Amino acid sequence: MQQSLHSPKSQSSSASVSDSAAQLSSLQQTYTVIPRVRPHTPLLDAINTPSDMNTLSTTQLITLADELRLFLLYSAGQSGGHFGANLGVIELTIVLHYLLDAPQDQIVWDVGHQAYAHKALTGRREQLATIRSKDGLTAFPERAESIYDTFGVGHSSTSISAGLGMSLALRYQGYAQTVACIIGDGAMTGGMAFEAMNDAVQQDADLLVILNDNDMSISCSIGGFSRHLAMLWESGYQVDISESGEPVLCQRPDMQAFDRRKRHKEMRDVPQLEDNLFKAIGFTYFGPFDGHNIPELLRVLSIAKQVKGPVLVHIYTTKGKGFAPAELDPVGYHAISKLPAEIHNESQSKSAEALKQNTKPALKYSQVFGNFLCDKAAEDDKLLAITPAMEEGSGMIDFARHFPTRFFDVAIAEQHAVTLAAGMATQGVKPIVAIYSTFLQRGYDQLIHDVALQNLDVMFAIDRAGLVGEDGATHAGVFDFSFLRCIPNIVIAAPKDENECYHLLNTCYEHQGCTAVRYPRGTGTGAVIEQPAQTYKIGEAVIESVLGSNDAPYKLALLAFGTMVATAQQAAESLTGDDTALECQVHVVNMRWVKPLDTAMLESLLAQGVTHIATIEEHMIMGGAGSAVNEYLLNESAAFKRQRPAVSNIGIPDRFIAHGSQAEQWADCGLDVAGVIKQLKQLLS
Template identity: 80%
Template sequence: MQQSTHSSQSSAPSAPSAIDSAVLPAGLQQTFVQIPRTRPTTPLLDIVNTPDDLKSLTTEQLITLADELRLFLLYSAGQSGGHFGANLGVVELTIVLHHLLDTPLDQIVWDVGHQAYAHKVLTGRRDKLNTIRAKDGLTAFPERAESVYDTFGVGHSSTAISAGLGMSLALRYQGRAQTVACVIGDGAMTGGMAFEAMNDAVQQDADLLVILNDNDMSISCSIGGFSRHLAMLWESGYQVDISESGAPVLRQRPMMQDFDRRKRHSAQRYVPQLEDNLFKAVGFTYFGPFDGHNIPELLRVLSLAKQVHGPVLVHIYTTKGKGFAPAEADPVGYHAISKLPADDTATADSTVASHEAIDIQLATQPKAAPSLKYSQVFGQFLCDKAAQDDKLLAITPAMEEGSGMIEFARQFPERFFDVAIAEQHAVTLAAGMATQGVKPIVAIYSTFLQRGYDQLIHDVALQNLDVMFAIDRAGLVGEDGATHAGVFDYAFLRCIPNMLIAAPKDENECYQLLNTCYEYQGSTAVRYPRGTGTGAMIQRPFQNYKIGQAVVESVLGVDTAPIKLAILAFGTMVATAQQAAEIVIKDDILKTECQIHVVNMRWVKPLDSSLIERLLMQGVTHIATLEEHMIMGGAGSAVNEYLLNASAAFKTSRPAICNIGIPDYYVAHGSQAEQLTDCGLDVAGVTRQLQQLLS
């Protein structure tokens, strides 16, 4: 039985599975303190199979439904892990939207999608929620192929208003009167794309309802001028209310004691005018701020707002992790969680909170000697190098925790720059810094560097500026699926002149290649995966590797063998190559007929062409390239291009070639191990492909 507390009560009674809504003041929901291990009894939620089932519910029943839905989300998160805090924060909003709108005819667009679990439950996927993020289960984000209620596929932030505006304009063109509602967080609103869309919505005079879900968070705390502006609107003590006719009316805001976090901004208290907000200045009709957990208030405001012509923004305040006390106290740590341990005697205290956006570990049993995460290796490098070099500056687009930069930010606050969700700005900011004699490092996930690609080409590499990119979450990332996979970076980086690209095989090599690229004067990138390494010990002091030099890790078999295979492995695939080679060479026939060179290429650009030439002159008959990246355009393609266009030895030796990597399709969500197996990149899959090459 899970415990619950009620904000109007001093004691904490044992929580029933559902509550008697008659005893609750309007809009007041429960707060739970434990994650239930058995499915809670949710009689009202159980009858909601589509949003149509919400239409006949009373306000009191909707409040009861919010408690049941929140409790069910807690239970489901304990079973499967996943995004946590944001989903708990939008329970009331999700219920009200589906109660008021005629979905799927009316369109709801969720920005990013971290907060769409409640939406999935209410749109026919309740009994599948425990499969979320698991192979062949529900996706971590809204996906059009999964449900007609998922109007737009998302995963990256700041896209909802653009997508919703496109829907609205297309509907208007076809003469279809349907509501389009975009739900976007204050963190995602810092992305410039959101403002571009707002500007165009006003230009088009589009009927568009934007709901700003303001919880003072993205993954970390929201920062910057926009956050301070929202704080100012809050701390004024006033709100722009909506009249029965849909007109803005300035009123003193009701007290909302739960929302005291804005006090940290110390915004000067003032009495605003109706025009005194950014959204009104852009041209939106603005209403707010309102309590996003008050169901009667949300029903009143949104039912009126959706009837107002033109672009409308409704500003609501919510608490990330609402209804689960530990998550309310630590919204960063509970952005996402692992599933509960198998031990039935464990409590919610054993829930592992993830401090990273998309690094959610399903394994819960601690290792005896845990390996470092690559993000931790990067964090150690930052602190160690910054202590030696005062020119080092570090930039991240809202990924302080996930990129391992917390300690650096604490030790060197004047040298740490979190620019919010603004990847394009982050890259060009680094370029500007580099013109002034400092050394900026941009810490960014591979999937998000895609959003700053023009800036990478035009503002950094074209000018050959001294900027290093620390590219985290490269390769397959597991449960977050295709939207977050970092499997295109070799291809889009290696075609850019002036770029160096390093691919470390383990933690120590990651540390040393970060140092090598930092010391290089020019544009560089070090690409490393999500998760932990092999347990390699980091060697100090810093080492400087020779740029473009590969390393032969091992030679298996006899020199006189007629078959000679060179496995050119990139990054963390080196360990897989070694294991596969050891299996292949044990074959009764091949152990005397075959010799295998396992090569740690270490660099994607420049390639170690000298080593490749030596291998060819030594009589290599077969070459296999191995990478956790798309085959098309990847590191194997770079090897092919060299052999065909520049290799003298290849013209006479003509070895058989096989490129092993990710096939030409988006890899569905599942664990990293399952994804690797599906792509043939686990040890068994690589072994099989090597055997086919040799046969």
């Protein structure tokens, strides 16, 4: 197929089609309230598999989109979860399942923030309100959940690589199935997406990539690629697709409807469409098209799926489409919590309001980090902060506003974020990389090779460490102790609460070298942050309490890391505090540092005659902080070899932990207070 653009002499027929499509699209509804009662959705209720849509007319498909949008609003109100992106791809999802023969044809979603409509159309409609709940639907596509989920996702920018692998394997086996990859403009900033596109051209693979351009990832999309997409849109033209599959340059219909999205005042020149990035790489490019116009999507994608070689169809959508508050605030409505229970009488309302006024909420750990960042930046002009597209989630909004020249959002590019920090550190400044634990995994080579090997002065603020609840296994930060502590030149801190988090951030910032502070998702214990900022001694643990009689036959050293200190304290009080308690003395130790370990503390406990040692951490047992304790005791402690106290490691077992609330996940792993007590009793017995 030719890659060049053909400017048609007449566009009368396509114009009439566009006019008809616009008239049909005007039937779509916009809602302003999330319904609390399941809405009436007769068309949607008849769709149990995608093939049930085969007989629907275009008008019925538009009605189906309205019903599905209203149903998603209802189910999100029941369960919470990702919101805006799902509302934005409803029309696209319907059209894909209408045109393709899933599950034989492969539909690959990127990240999964936009797959709720897909789940509803593939037999999981009535389960959708259970999403993110224990034993309910997963937050993302998962192969074990449905034959229509072709690839498990959770991290960004993987769909084109996965889809290319499917396409090449199908070609090798002689199958002619369509592979369609849906990727957002934010995910396209991840380098892996470009690696896959480069290879798709090299392999001349039959691959349909649909770029969903909503000018957003979680935050607003930024960078040169985002500007390139804006240029394509602002030109006012599009590369249309002819009946034969040839690119056709024409003016984009209804271009004035989207004036609010323009980033620049001037319109761009037409030739830049011919020079777009995707065409330069070697893809056949069509677009941009209105991603909410079902007739237009039907026309374009029905032809595009037949075009040979790598094809990219560029559509533009509105995040939160069809729900007016989300359209106005796409960042705030990226994800929502479930609707609160309704208060039915005046006395309940007054008591709830009084409780709200009298209760000061505990800070989120991301807020603690954000406060530290602003406080430290005000006194040290060498501080620079980097995030891979997680400004809001990492608590950096205030810092970005007050110190804009010192804030660097590099888009969804974790590997680049780490090496960028390494480069900065060579020039005498102090970069802080704010990153989620699960996403730091993607920058592991750079952390070793570019930061630690060169012993550069870079600090990592690692958010969402431990079990993260409803987002499930894909977002759990339960491997960082193990993959960090084996790296030379790194210091690793694990705070027990908000106050200690603040001061450990300060301690690690002041240290010259590679450091990491690891803290969990959500709110803390309500600990008050003491000022001014303190600098702790690196590698020094703290004894929180000694409970029970010194004459007890058993002496237990309970070595707790991070937020497990509070759990350890409660478990120790239970073990020693009532008539049924075991005859033991418990030393509750806040280890505070994973690397370096406080080995002097371990030797002191052994010198006091401990008979049992237990470690507790919200991390995988295998390779975790408890393993670090074991390694020291077995390899270096002569006292341990003489006395041989019993040792147990309490943590996350060797399996991926399914989604649910954090409390449910802790209970599942035996990391709630009851589970820890049970394991300690087994050790002591």
